[in-house]
Amino acid sequence: MSHTDIERPESHESEVSAGEALLVEPSRLSPTRRALTTVLRSRELSIFLVLVAIIVLATVKNDSFLFSSDGWRNFLLNPSILLLLAVGQAVVIITRNVDLSVGSVMALTAYLTGRLFIEQPHLPIVVVIAACLLFGALLGLVNGVLVAYAGVPALVITLGTLYIYRGIMLTWAGSDRINAGDLPREFLRLGTRSVLGVPLLTILALVVLAVVGYYLWTARGGRELYAIGSDPDAAVLYGLPVRRRLLAAFVLSGALAGLAGALYTARYGTVSSSVGLGIELQAVAAAVIGGVAIFGGSGTVWGAAIGAFLLVTINRALPSLGIEDFWQRAVVGALILGAIVLDRVLAARQARKLAESRDHS
Amino acid sequence: MSVQDQPAAATSARTYADYSAPLWKRVLLTRETAVIALTIAVIVYATINVENFDGPLTMKFLLQDIAPILLIALPMTLIIITGEIDLSVASIMGLSSVLLGVFHDGGMSIPVAAVLALLAGLACGALNGFLIAYVGLPSLAVTIGTLALFRGIAVGLLGTTAITEFTDSWADLATDTIGESRIPLVMIPFVVLAVAFSVLLHFSTFGRGIYEIGLNDEAAHFTGVDVARTKFILFVLSGVVSAFAGIYFTLRYGSARGDNATGYELQVIAAVLLGGVSIFGGRGRMHGVLAGVVLIGVISSALRLESVTVNVTNIIVGLLLVASVILPSVLGWAGSRLPRKASADPQGPRPDKDAATAGV
Numbered sequence: 206m207s208h209t210d211i212e213r214p215e216s217h218e219s220e221v222s223a224g225e226a227l228l229v230e231p232s233r234l235s236p237t238r239r240a241l242t243t244v245l246r247s248r249e250l251s252i253f254l255v256l257v258a259i260i261v262l263a264t265v266k267n268d269s270f271l272f273s274s275d276g277w278r279n280f281l282l283n284p285s286i287l288l289l290l291a292v293g294q295a296v297v298i299i300t301r302n303v304d305l306s307v308g309s310v311m312a313l314t315a316y317l318t319g320r321l322f323i324e325q326p327h328l329p330i331v332v333v334i335a336a337c338l339l340f341g342a343l344l345g346l347v348n349g350v351l352v353a354y355a356g357v358p359a360l361v362i363t364l365g366t367l368y369i370y371r372g373i374m375l376t377w378a379g380s381d382r383i384n385a386g387d388l389p390r391e392f393l394r395l396g397t398r399s400v401l402g403v404p405l406l407t408i409l410a411l412v413v414l415a416v417v418g419y420y421l422w423t424a425r426g427g428r429e430l431y432a433i434g435s436d437p438d439a440a441v442l443y444g445l446p447v448r449r450r451l452l453a454a455f456v457l458s459g460a461l462a463g464l465a466g467a468l469y470t471a472r473y474g475t476v477s478s479s480v481g482l483g484i485e486l487q488a489v490a491a492a493v494i495g496g497v498a499i500f501g502g503s504g505t506v507w508g509a510a511i512g513a514f515l516l517v518t519i520n521r522a523l524p525s526l527g528i529e530d531f532w533q534r535a536v537v538g539a540l541i542l543g544a545i546v547l548d549r550v551l552a553a554r555q556a557r558k559l560a561e562s563r564d565h566s
Numbered sequence: 567m568s569v570q571d572q573p574a575a576a577t578s579a580r581t582y583a584d585y586s587a588p589l590w591k592r593v594l595l596t597r598e599t600a601v602i603a604l605t606i607a608v609i610v611y612a613t614i615n616v617e618n619f620d621g622p623l624t625m626k627f628l629l630q631d632i633a634p635i636l637l638i639a640l641p642m643t644l645i646i647i648t649g650e651i652d653l654s655v656a657s658i659m660g661l662s663s664v665l666l667g668v669f670h671d672g673g674m675s676i677p678v679a680a681v682l683a684l685l686a687g688l689a690c691g692a693l694n695g696f697l698i699a700y701v702g703l704p705s706l707a708v709t710i711g712t713l714a715l716f717r718g719i720a721v722g723l724l725g726t727t728a729i730t731e732f733t734d735s736w737a738d739l740a741t742d743t744i745g746e747s748r749i750p751l752v753m754i755p756f757v758v759l760a761v762a763f764s765v766l767l768h769f770s771t772f773g774r775g776i777y778e779i780g781l782n783d784e785a786a787h788f789t790g791v792d793v794a795r796t797k798f799i800l801f802v803l804s805g806v807v808s809a810f811a812g813i814y815f816t817l818r819y820g821s822a823r824g825d826n827a828t829g830y831e832l833q834v835i836a837a838v839l840l841g842g843v844s845i846f847g848g849r850g851r852m853h854g855v856l857a858g859v860v861l862i863g864v865i866s867s868a869l870r871l872e873s874v875t876v877n878v879t880n881i882i883v884g885l886l887l888v889a890s891v892i893l894p895s896v897l898g899w900a901g902s903r904l905p906r907k908a909s910a911d912p913q914g915p916r917p918d919k920d921a922a923t924a925g926v
Contacts, residue, residue: 303706305832351888351892355891355892355895355896356895357891357892357895358845358846358891360651360706360845361839361845361887361888361891362888362891362892364832364835364836364839364884364887365836365884365885365887365888365891366884366888367832367884368832368836368880368881368883368884368887369880369881369884369885369888370884371877371880372877372878372879372880372881372882372884373877373881375875375876375877375880376875376877376878376881482829483828483829486653486710486713486714489710490710490711490714493707493710493711499704499706499707500704529722529725531718531721531722531725531726531824532718532719532721532722533718534714534715534717534718534721534722535714535715535717535718535719535721535722536718537714537715537718538711538712538713538714538715538716538717538718539711539715540711541707541710541711541714541715542697542708542711542712542715545703545704545707545708545711546697546701546703549701549702549703
């Protein structure tokens with residue numbers, strides 16, 4: 206999807222007029238070749254190669270990083286929760302907004318899961334997960350209404366709800382915490398069970414990723430999210446249902462954070478007051494590393510998902526590469542900076558190419 | 567979240583709003599006055615109703631607690647008015663704290679170690695500033711990156727250990743008060759910096775440039791403001807002041823740890839926004855911001871004395887933040903519903919904008 210990279214705030218004129226010249230070009234190539242070029246040039250591929258390189262390096266140093274059953278499971282299982290958050294975050298960022306409250310939403314629903322099982326031990330697991338999804342969606346709806354209808358910046362609103370939701374969670378939970386003993390065994394097994402060698406949580410996260418990714422890629426609503434992100438005013442003038450779409454994006458982000466909360470409880474079995482503290486910035490970082498531009502209108506959830514995998518995998522790979530894991534955050538920071546600088550370089554090259562093709566036509 | 571571009575319509579409407587009322591109205595009916603009035607009301611209420619709020623130690627601890635936030639809020643205000651944001655301040659605090667500890671542990675005296683920590687803060691700010699101002703990357707993304715990077719270096723240097731050996735005379739300096747009064751010593755550098763930053767923002771060409779950049783940085787460029795240099799300087803200032811706050815933090819608690827001051831960036835930004843600075847840039851004043859910081863400090867201090875837990879404080883701060891940004895919209899919307907007002911403002915589909923732009 207590298208062609209979306211040109212939808213940057215800068216130098217509109219040259220790109221718009223050159224767009225016509227470029228639109229004709231791909232049709233000369235065969236569809237397979239076109240698809241191949243798209244994949245080869247995509248921003249996602251570069252980040253995927255970094256991920257592969259890290260995995261290969263870590264595996265060469267230490268076989269069990271990937272090939273022991275434990276290593277394989279951790280490799281797939283650990284990123285699944287961040288992946289859900291990153292997918293929701295990417296959708297919101299594509300509309301040129303941001304959702305900082307996801308960590309607090311996740312904490313609230315993680316506690317809700319435990320509470321429900323304590324109060325109603327015989328509740329079916331599906332009902333509990335559905336309740337978390339709904340509750341998360343409701344919290345996302347609050348953000349969405351404030352952003353879409355009150356017309357205030359998402360950064361401020363979600364910073365506010367970050368505090369509010371976290372405060373509600375802490376007040377509700379008080380000093381008690383949820384322990385594995387409070388939870389039904391089948392629910393905990395959900396967090397560790399594997400199907401054909403792939404953990405169930407990972408399958409769930411990948412299904413969500415596929416659905417959201419496909420929707421953004423092909424559906425009208427998904428394309429409209431990109432349109433809103435690349436130019437909100439133009440989207441209004443064009444007659445797109447901007448408010449409804451923004452609302453939907455925030456509800457989706459909230460619902461996915463809610464799901465992540467339920468899965469967190471299933472995976473780790475304990476819920477303390479520090480669940481999801483600071484994870485909102487990790488979700489934003491995953492999206493940014495994966496090529497979702499912070500000013501909206503470009504990037505894919507696939508990229509965000511690979512970004513989430515990369516963040517979590519680096520964390521685990523550093524010790525096997527002989528670097529103390531205290532340095533993990535420094536590496537992540539350098540990676541984020543590298544990713545945005547790379548984006549800028551690619552965008553500049555793209556703009557130059559477009560300008561050239563315009564001059565020659 | 568789009569930190570830069572606000573529709574031009576909002577700016578053209580404000581020209582009229584600025585001169586549509588008599589001077590006293592324009593001075594008094596502002597966001598800043600509202601925040602200051604609310605702060606005074608909370609202080610008065612707390613003094614009357616909360617036991618021990620007027621006690622001798624309350625003021626000392628209150629000021630000591632909010633000192634780092636007050637300090638960092640100064641450069642943060644300027645940065646947000648240009649339409650940028652700096653999320654890495656707390657990580658710079660953590661890094662300078664760790665460096666102070668490591669250098670002191672290595673045998674340097676506190677002043678030398680502090681100067682080196684300040685220089686490190688300057689370097690951090692310069693890195694932010696270079697990437698944002700000269701490379702032209704979005705500040706939100708850059709400072710999320712440096713937030714992780716600086717914090718990572720801080721944690722990497724010390725691991726999970728903490729350095730707690732500091733020369734007593736210097737540690738005392740961070741907790742002492744001025745003479746017999748209850749005002750902590752740290753307020754002296756703060757007042758100096760506050761005056762300096764206020765003059766810089768409100769009474770200098772540089773400051774006018776900051777507002778212009780926030781309203782429209784392209785137009786600012788054409789009127790001769792050096793946009794890149796201004797932003798670069800602001801991020802460097804932010805780095806140095808954050809490092810200073812980190813040094814104070816370390817000496818006050820007598821411990822240098824990698825995770826010192828985690829999460830302070832959101833507290834600072836919350837206080838600045840509460841004080842009436844627009845996240846889109848171009849609007850906000852220093853006295854409003856300082857009142858915003860004090861307001862949050864007083865509320866949490868009073869609630870703590872009432873033995874209400876910190877959670878409720880979080881909720882209140884969050885609600886205040888949300889209310890502070892949606893109130894202008896809601897009032898504007900309610901105003902436009904009144905038939906009389908609606909006809910007076912024929913072209914205003916977004917009356918919230920001019921209601922929200924009082925006073926630059």
